[in-house]
Amino acid sequence: MVHYTDSLDGISEQTVTGLFAHWGTPPAPAAILRIFQGSDLLLLARNGESGPVIGYITAITDGVSAAYIPHLEVREAWQGQGIGSELVRQVVERLHHIYAIDLMCDPELQPFYARHGFRAWSGMLIRNYDRQSCS
Numbered sequence: 001m002v003h004y005t006d007s008l009d010g011i012s013e014q015t016v017t018g019l020f021a022h023w024g025t026p027p028a029p030a031a032i033l034r035i036f037q038g039s040d041l042l043l044l045a046r047n048g049e050s051g052p053v054i055g056y057i058t059a060i061t062d063g064v065s066a067a068y069i070p071h072l073e074v075r076e077a078w079q080g081q082g083i084g085s086e087l088v089r090q091v092v093e094r095l096h097h098i099y100a101i102d103l104m105c106d107p108e109l110q111p112f113y114a115r116h117g118f119r120a121w122s123g124m125l126i127r128n129y130d131r132q133s134c135s
Helices: 029-038 083-094 107-114
Strands: 002-005 041-047 053-061 066-074 100-103
Touching: 002 083, 029 053, 041 083, 053 083, 066 083, 083 107
Parallel strands: 066 100
Antiparallel strands: 002 041, 041 053, 053 066
Protein backbone atom coordinates (compact mmCIF):
# COMPACT_ATOMS: atom_id res chain seq x y z
CA MET A 1 0.00 0.00 0.00
CA VAL A 2 1.34 3.44 -0.93
CA HIS A 3 1.86 5.74 2.04
CA TYR A 4 2.17 9.51 1.39
CA THR A 5 4.07 11.66 3.87
CA ASP A 6 5.96 14.92 4.22
CA SER A 7 8.13 13.51 7.00
CA LEU A 8 11.75 12.48 6.65
CA ASP A 9 11.41 10.20 9.69
CA GLY A 10 12.90 6.83 8.81
CA ILE A 11 14.36 8.08 5.51
CA SER A 12 17.93 6.92 5.00
CA GLU A 13 20.35 6.28 2.18
CA GLN A 14 18.93 2.76 1.92
CA THR A 15 15.35 3.98 1.41
CA VAL A 16 16.36 6.32 -1.44
CA THR A 17 18.91 4.15 -3.23
CA GLY A 18 17.92 3.77 -6.88
CA LEU A 19 16.11 7.09 -7.23
CA PHE A 20 17.24 9.26 -10.17
CA ALA A 21 18.07 6.01 -12.01
CA HIS A 22 17.03 7.56 -15.33
CA TRP A 23 19.64 10.32 -15.03
CA GLY A 24 22.90 9.91 -16.89
CA THR A 25 24.85 10.56 -13.70
CA PRO A 26 22.49 10.17 -10.75
CA PRO A 27 23.17 11.75 -7.37
CA ALA A 28 24.42 9.45 -4.66
CA PRO A 29 21.92 8.56 -1.92
CA ALA A 30 23.59 11.04 0.48
CA ALA A 31 23.05 13.83 -2.08
CA ILE A 32 19.40 12.77 -2.53
CA LEU A 33 18.92 13.17 1.22
CA ARG A 34 20.43 16.68 1.02
CA ILE A 35 18.03 17.51 -1.85
CA PHE A 36 15.11 16.37 0.29
CA GLN A 37 16.33 18.30 3.35
CA GLY A 38 16.92 21.49 1.36
CA SER A 39 13.47 21.58 -0.23
CA ASP A 40 10.84 23.94 1.15
CA LEU A 41 8.17 21.33 0.44
CA LEU A 42 8.73 17.60 0.09
CA LEU A 43 6.14 14.88 -0.35
CA LEU A 44 7.16 11.24 -0.40
CA ALA A 45 5.37 8.13 -1.59
CA ARG A 46 6.60 5.07 0.29
CA ASN A 47 5.93 1.38 -0.10
CA GLY A 48 4.10 1.12 3.23
CA GLU A 49 4.77 3.35 6.21
CA SER A 50 8.42 2.34 6.58
CA GLY A 51 9.34 0.97 3.15
CA PRO A 52 11.53 2.49 0.46
CA VAL A 53 10.69 5.78 -1.22
CA ILE A 54 8.91 4.88 -4.46
CA GLY A 55 8.16 8.45 -5.52
CA TYR A 56 8.62 12.04 -4.43
CA ILE A 57 8.02 15.65 -5.38
CA THR A 58 9.90 18.73 -4.19
CA ALA A 59 9.12 22.44 -4.29
CA ILE A 60 11.09 25.58 -3.58
CA THR A 61 9.03 28.62 -2.64
CA ASP A 62 9.03 32.07 -1.05
CA GLY A 63 5.67 31.12 0.46
CA VAL A 64 3.96 34.20 -0.91
CA SER A 65 4.21 34.68 -4.66
CA ALA A 66 6.22 31.96 -6.37
CA ALA A 67 7.02 28.28 -6.19
CA TYR A 68 9.10 26.05 -8.41
CA ILE A 69 8.79 22.27 -8.67
CA PRO A 70 12.23 20.95 -9.59
CA HIS A 71 11.65 17.23 -9.06
CA LEU A 72 8.92 14.67 -9.51
CA GLU A 73 9.88 11.04 -9.78
CA VAL A 74 8.16 7.70 -9.45
CA ARG A 75 10.23 4.53 -9.67
CA GLU A 76 9.66 2.76 -12.99
CA ALA A 77 8.09 -0.34 -11.41
CA TRP A 78 5.46 1.86 -9.71
CA GLN A 79 4.58 4.10 -12.67
CA GLY A 80 1.07 4.03 -14.12
CA GLN A 81 -0.60 3.62 -10.73
CA GLY A 82 -1.50 7.29 -10.12
CA ILE A 83 1.34 7.96 -7.69
CA GLY A 84 2.79 10.87 -9.67
CA SER A 85 -0.68 12.35 -10.11
CA GLU A 86 -1.34 12.13 -6.38
CA LEU A 87 2.00 13.77 -5.56
CA VAL A 88 1.27 16.63 -7.97
CA ARG A 89 -2.29 16.99 -6.62
CA GLN A 90 -1.05 17.21 -3.04
CA VAL A 91 1.71 19.74 -3.75
CA VAL A 92 -0.61 21.97 -5.81
CA GLU A 93 -3.16 21.80 -2.98
CA ARG A 94 -0.53 22.87 -0.46
CA LEU A 95 0.62 25.71 -2.73
CA HIS A 96 -2.88 26.83 -3.83
CA HIS A 97 -2.39 30.30 -2.29
CA ILE A 98 0.73 30.97 -4.41
CA TYR A 99 0.44 33.17 -7.52
CA ALA A 100 2.91 31.26 -9.71
CA ILE A 101 3.71 27.55 -9.53
CA ASP A 102 6.28 26.79 -12.21
CA LEU A 103 8.13 23.74 -13.45
CA MET A 104 10.18 22.70 -16.43
CA CYS A 105 9.67 19.38 -18.18
CA ASP A 106 10.40 17.59 -21.40
CA PRO A 107 7.75 18.06 -24.13
CA GLU A 108 6.53 14.47 -23.84
CA LEU A 109 5.60 15.12 -20.18
CA GLN A 110 3.51 18.23 -20.89
CA PRO A 111 0.21 16.31 -21.32
CA PHE A 112 0.68 14.79 -17.84
CA TYR A 113 1.10 18.21 -16.23
CA ALA A 114 -1.69 19.73 -18.35
CA ARG A 115 -4.09 17.24 -16.73
CA HIS A 116 -3.16 18.85 -13.41
CA GLY A 117 -3.85 22.43 -14.50
CA PHE A 118 -0.42 23.43 -15.77
CA ARG A 119 -0.02 25.01 -19.18
CA ALA A 120 2.87 25.08 -21.59
CA TRP A 121 5.05 28.16 -21.47
CA SER A 122 8.47 29.10 -22.70
CA GLY A 123 11.45 29.53 -20.42
CA MET A 124 15.18 29.66 -20.17
CA LEU A 125 17.56 27.42 -18.26
CA ILE A 126 21.13 26.42 -17.65
CA ARG A 127 22.01 22.75 -17.22
CA ASN A 128 25.46 21.91 -15.84
CA TYR A 129 25.53 18.24 -16.75
CA ASP A 130 29.06 17.94 -15.40
CA ARG A 131 27.48 18.53 -11.97
CA GLN A 132 24.46 16.27 -12.44
CA SER A 133 25.68 13.83 -9.76
CA CYS A 134 25.43 16.65 -7.15
CA SER A 135 28.84 15.72 -5.75
